[in-house]
Amino acid sequence: MSITSASGRGELRNAYRFGMFVLAIAFGITTLTARMFYLQVVQSQPANNVTSNSQATELESIPAPRGLIYDASGKPLVQNIVDFSVTVTPVDLPREQEETVAQRLGSILNLDPIYIETQIDGTTGSLYVPVKIADGVSASIASFIEENTDALPGVKISQTQKREYLTGQLFSDVLGYEGRITETQYQQLKSQGYSDQDIVGQAGLEGYYESELRGTPGNQTVALDAQGEPIPDLVTHGKNPISGDSLTLNLDTHEQQLAAAALAWGVRAAKVKQGVIIVENPQNGQILAMVSLPTYNDQLFADGISGSDFQALLTDPNQPLINKAIGGQYAPGSTYKLVTATAGLQDGSINTTQTLVSQPYIQIGDFKYWEWDRHGWGPLNIYQGFSYSSDTFFYQLATEVGLKDLTYWGDQYGFGKPTGIDLPETATGIVPTNAWKMATQNDPMYTGEIMYAGIGQGYDSVTPMQLLNAYSALANGGNVWQPQIVKSITDGATGAVTQVQPVLMNKLPASAATLETIRVAARQVVTSRHTGDLTDIPAIKIAGKTGTAEFGVLDQRGRLPYHEWFIGFTPADPYVDDFTKPDSQLAVIAFIYGANTWGNVATEVVKTYMLLHYKVISRQALALDRRTPGYIMGWVYRTTNFYGNNSRD
Amino acid sequence: MSLLQDQTVKLRAWAPKSGWLAWRNYDFQLTTYAVLLTMFGLAMAYSNSVGSTHEPLTINSPFVRSIMWGVVAVVVLGLMTVFDYKWLKSFAWPLYLINLGLLVLTLRVGVGTGEAGTAARWVVIAGFQFQFSEMAKIIMVLVFAAFLADRQDKIKSPWTIMQMLIVLGPPWILVLMQPDLGTSLVLVATVAGLLFMSGASLFWLGTLATAVLAAIPFVWTHMADYQQARLLTVLNPWADPQGAGYQVIQAQTAVNAGGIAGKGLTNGQVALPVSSTDFVWGVLAEELGLIGAIVVLVLFTLLLWRMLAASWRATEPFAMLLGAGMATMIFFQVVVNVGMVIGLVPVTGIPLPFVSYGGASLVSLAAGLGTLQSANLRRERPAW
Known part of the structure; x- marks a missing residue:
């Protein structure tokens, strides 16, 4: 195969091996290209849907920032922080994928997959109602899940506000706390636009000044893609939320x-x-x-x-609540x-x-x-x-x-x-x-x-x-x-x-x-x-x-x-x-x-x-x-x- | 024909060419492809610098740094082109020792960056981080090429392979100690490619490959946890989505999101780790789409083609092996870097030549290309 001969420089330019090398390159680059084609055309995801499928829309409520509470000197006693929770909507999760999704979610959230499956299967409500899997999820995990919704069908991140009380237990009895709306409260507040999933003030100032602190929720129209997922870029702002009123206390x-x-x-x-x-x-x-x-x-x-914890507080003979x-x-x-x-x-x-x-x-x-x-x-x-x-x-x-x-x-x-x-x-x-x-x-x-x-x-x-x-x-x-x-x-x-x-x-x-x-x-x-x-x-x-x-x-x-x-x-x-x-x-x-x-x-x-x-x-x-x-x-x-x-x- | 060639050798052997005639052998295509790939690299560095929020450029941003390194690379390319590559062959062993010295220096004073974990791979010189293991790749191509060129007469002997491995040993271990699994794999691949192209015995190469495969279980048990995890992750990234699988999942999400046309430069949204270096392909795929990806892959193919052409046309073993070695090295890096982003091979810290941000990588590649062009210029051509 050697091309050189008389010059006596050994087997310089072995054409067979050059050919093999060229074949290897051709094979390698072709494989990479094929895989790219598969990932970007066959398996291509949301980016393509943005322009095509935007007929379906959904009206979403935007909660208003809850009013803050300050002491007499203007020092904040409470602030609002963002809390992420993970939910699974059973209807969006195909039966045969449930186990896989539960395992994936489990390893992301550090939860037992069996627990997640039990939560999903154990829900008694409509299959369209999201089942809460985890609360207080960090922002990085939340964004990770949002970026990988295709691997996690039915899984959604919802962003909720939560209170952070800044002075420990010092003002607990005065400030009170919020909690899930009770049936009685819901019947009373329904007419004011409360939903049965709302978190409302239950004790102390949070309860007494609920209507002032709550503010007016806004709403927006979001376009949905083929999978029924909201498309982030296609949001029509309906009404901006109006912050709740803030309280300044006589207490210092x-x-x-x-x-x-x-x-x-x-x-x-x-x-x-x-x-x-x-x-x-x-x-x-x-x-x-x-x-x-x-x-x-x-x-x-x-x-x-x-x-x-709640039972312990309720049954404490000293009635801390x-x-x-x-x-x-x-x-x-x-x-x-x-x-x-x-x-x-x-x-x-x-x-x-x-x-x-x-x-x-x-x-x-x-x-x-x-x-x-x-x-x-x-x-x-x-x-x-x-x-x-x-x-x-x-x-x-x-x-x-x-x-x-x-x-x-x-x-x-x-x-x-x-x-x-x-x-x-x-x-x-x-x-x-x-x-x-x-x-x-x-x-x-x-x-x-x-x-x-x-x-x-x-x-x-x-x-x-x-x-x-x-x-x-x-x-x-x-x-x-x-x-x-x-x-x-x-x-x-x-x-x-x-x-x-x-x-x-x-x-x-x-x-x-x-x-x-x-x-x-x-x-x-x-x-x-x-x-x-x-x-x-x-x-x-x-x-x-x-x-x-x-x-x-x-x-x-x-x-x-x-x-x-x-x-x-x-x-x-x-x-x-x-x-x-x-x-x-x-x-x-x-x-x-x-x-x-x-x-x-x-x-x-x-x-x-x-x-x-x-x-x-x-x-x-x-x-x-x-x-x-x-x-x-x-x-x-x-x-x-x-x-x-x-x-x- | 061979007679003519012999005469030409006598007339022009070892003589530096002069005048514009010499530059007729300069491979403009080769340089052009490399420059175009570097342009893609600059685009990626720009995207990573300003991000989707269009932050202003700073002096320390990858883009500005890339331009500075690009200027250095052009100078090095020019110098190495003018410089007679055959001198490098004489300097092969001193270069080898300097290389070892620099790798030891990296281990002693090297720093890791938060981005790439705890590995100590960088040496800071006058405020610039420099990764000597990138230089080691090119220097080792030179050393191996020189070594094999000197052993053309006993190239079929198993001892040639053994000696190659002995030469490979010290730098390989020093790189592995950093720990830089990626570069150590590149070195092994380069040696394998050079041995293959030099005409070494296929029987003994096959025997060696079999031995390496047989040793895998043993090596596995001695691997660091993170290395094992990376290898396993390619099989099932969802086993540890927040840990070892995170990069792989995010990278594939980015590639998926790119589609055919991509989202446009700086419009990438998927958070990618080490997006400017090891995972630059994910950003490229998301922002430039399949079209951009194919353009880059074609450019790499053309570049490799010109390198093999230089190797094929070489009239002496050192030049031939230089071309083959460079091609092997770049080809291996492209396959592994792109392959790991698209989930075909395990994640290893290997930069994408020309495209990944990194001064040492770019300057080393420029030095290698310059040497190859130098060999092109000084090729003895049949006088027809």
């Missing part, structure tokens, strides 16, 4: 943190789980902080809570003496100079109604009766006043009815009347029960919000304001800001003198150190009222657990001891559920909050207390010459 993250720190310290010190703290501006009803413990993580709901500030009702104990005192001063049963004799007990028939310290103090005027929180004093006063006046003033202070707060208010409390008792127990109120009603025991029941609002009315000279969480609403379309105006729910028909008398008495609660010793902290002038209400069953040592209350308020100038003027800017309530401590933890919580709020101590100092719960008590002991707080009432 910093104040909320202080309140949460104080309350967390209190429940830890009392070794209990449940407690509430609310901070209000008595001059206009703005709520500055609101914490209910135990709380929950609202992000769990935003991420799609699992059945077991209930915002106890507005959703729990409890016996108010001695704090309710505010109502009895107002009634007595207003109807002339008592004046500022008259006295009633406090005794170890008052006997009605066989039953002894005891003074809380089982001794009594002898004759007491209204200031002393209120500040010593004498039970026998108020038993007598309540009897004098009578049930009718007692319930009248309870109603005037806002007990037994909604406060009107802009949150889903599920509890309204009870102000017992004869009519109420007849209706519920077919029996009138007995004298002893009226006496109990005068000291906040028996049938009396209030929510922490109602109680704080009543004391706010005391502090501001008689105005029962509507408590307000939201300060302003920003329109999602125009950006126009609407300030929420204070709403006066009721003007107490009590004289200024009556309220001034009770304010001064409330100051003596703190200074007389019979019940409120610990709240008399240096520099800051606090007035307030303690309360302890027994409930439930005896423990092993024969004691009843009790609620502990304290409501405190400061004058406009918290450093000047003058409670004659109705100028308070700050009222705080603390509530501890089921405590069994020696002393009132609620006073400690309010005091701790005040110390933090007025920067007497730092939150860092309080944080140190994590290891030694007695730290604050010790600090107060050293700086205030405190002699011990043994009061129970």
Whole structure:
């Protein structure tokens, strides 16, 4: 085969092997070309369909961005993030390909293929309704699936918005959460364009302001290709969605943190789980902080809570899902003496100079109604009766006043009815009347029960919000304001800001003198150190009222657990001891559920909050207390010459 | 005729040609095809630089870098054409040692880029990344060609094959250590092609091939996991769609989406890994379609044809083997690179000659082409 010969250069240019090489090249390039032809012409995909098949169209709804929520300083408490979910539409998935697709999806999503098949086969609805396979899929996996829809027939990516709560659990009870629309809600909201797949606010602000936050969904017409898949390029915009309105709260993250720190310290010190703290501006009803413990993580709901997690929250005996500030009702104990005192001063049963004799007990028939310290103090005027929180004093006063006046003033202070707060208010409390008792127990109120009603025991029941609002009315000279969480609403379309105006729910028909008398008495609660010793902290002038209400069953040592209350308020100038003027800017309530401590933890919580709020101590100092719960008590002991707080009432 | 040829040899042997007469043997077609392929490469680099969002070009974008490297490549092409290729034969062994040195240097100071995983294949010189394994391919073609040209008298001996393998060993191992499976395969293919074209014993080549096939199970167990995964992936890319199969699935999706006419330059939408280098064919297929793909494949065929023509017309073994070696190398790279994108062969990091972005690859190819043109110019022609 050699072409060269005489030159003696060996087998240069072996034609046979050159031929083989050329054949190899021809074969190789031909194979590549053939495969390219197969992939690009025979198996060619979407790109070709774009121009040809665009008759079929579909109207798609575009959800509006949900309104955001900001704290008083403009800091966002929540943001919207995009969430991808993977669905399979059974009708688009040929039976014989189901196993393959399930396996492919399984390896993409890291799920068991059997699970996916079960989900698809187990659907009871129409074959046209997409079955959700996975939620919270990352953007890269979502785009991978979208680019490979041909290998995954019936599989679709849907893009949904989801909430991200930016402050952890701090505002969970206030902000609430969203969830799948319930059947009842759907029936109510159907007319407003909701679908039965919608996610709507279910609790807290998300629920209360659902219609503001939701915005107006838009829509668009998309062209469908031969497979019924939307063609991305062929979209006709119908109507752009309009963002939901944004809320700016009266609540401030910093104040909320202080309140949460104080309350967390209190429940830890009392070794209990449940407690509430609310901070209000008595001059206009703005709520500055609101914490209910135990709380929950609202992000769990935003991420799609699992059945077991939800069950755990529902069955938790401490009811973390209930915002106890507005959703729990409890016996108010001695704090309710505010109502009895107002009634007595207003109807002339008592004046500022008259006295009633406090005794170890008052006997009605066989039953002894005891003074809380089982001794009594002898004759007491209204200031002393209120500040010593004498039970026998108020038993007598309540009897004098009578049930009718007692319930009248309870109603005037806002007990037994909604406060009107802009949150889903599920509890309204009870102000017992004869009519109420007849209706519920077919029996009138007995004298002893009226006496109990005068000291906040028996049938009396209030929510922490109602109680704080009543004391706010005391502090501001008689105005029962509507408590307000939201300060302003920003329109999602125009950006126009609407300030929420204070709403006066009721003007107490009590004289200024009556309220001034009770304010001064409330100051003596703190200074007389019979019940409120610990709240008399240096520099800051606090007035307030303690309360302890027994409930439930005896423990092993024969004691009843009790609620502990304290409501405190400061004058406009918290450093000047003058409670004659109705100028308070700050009222705080603390509530501890089921405590069994020696002393009132609620006073400690309010005091701790005040110390933090007025920067007497730092939150860092309080944080140190994590290891030694007695730290604050010790600090107060050293700086205030405190002699011990043994009061129970 | 042979007499005439012998006389010509005597008259012109080893003499540098002068004047325009020498340039009559310059293969303009060969250079033209190479330049056209490079133009496709520039188009792909442009598409990858601006993307579908039409980002502005930056100094570090593949397109601008490609133009800079293109200028270097033209200079190298010219220099190597003017340079007498026979000198390279004398320099073969020093070149071999320099080559080993550079590969060792790559292992010592080389860097990987995020794009191509953790492999340390690049050496940064004055801000430019350079992949010496690309140069190694061309240098090894020169070394093997020189080696075989010197053994024309005992070309049928099995020892020739053994010696070739011994010469191949050190650079092959150094490349494999980077690890650069692709380049090491190119080296093996080049050696096989050169042995075949040099006229080595088919019996012994066949024996060797059988031995290699028999060794596959053993090699398999010693392969890195990612290498095994890549080989398995060609069989079923959906076994691991987010991992090893991802590239293959995405690449085929891109090719599918291209259709006959393609989506047009920069209009590609499918996200492709290493889209400017190893998977450039996916971008090309999506944006330029079957038409563009066939044009490029035809250009490669013509280029290989001109290389084989240069080899065929060569009047001495070194020149003949240079052409054959270059053709083998480019042909193998085209088949493997395009084949892996369209799911015919396992994924290996082999660039598409001229088209893939990469300065070292382009400059090395230019050096090889220049050497081939140099051989064309200095060919002893029968004087008719």
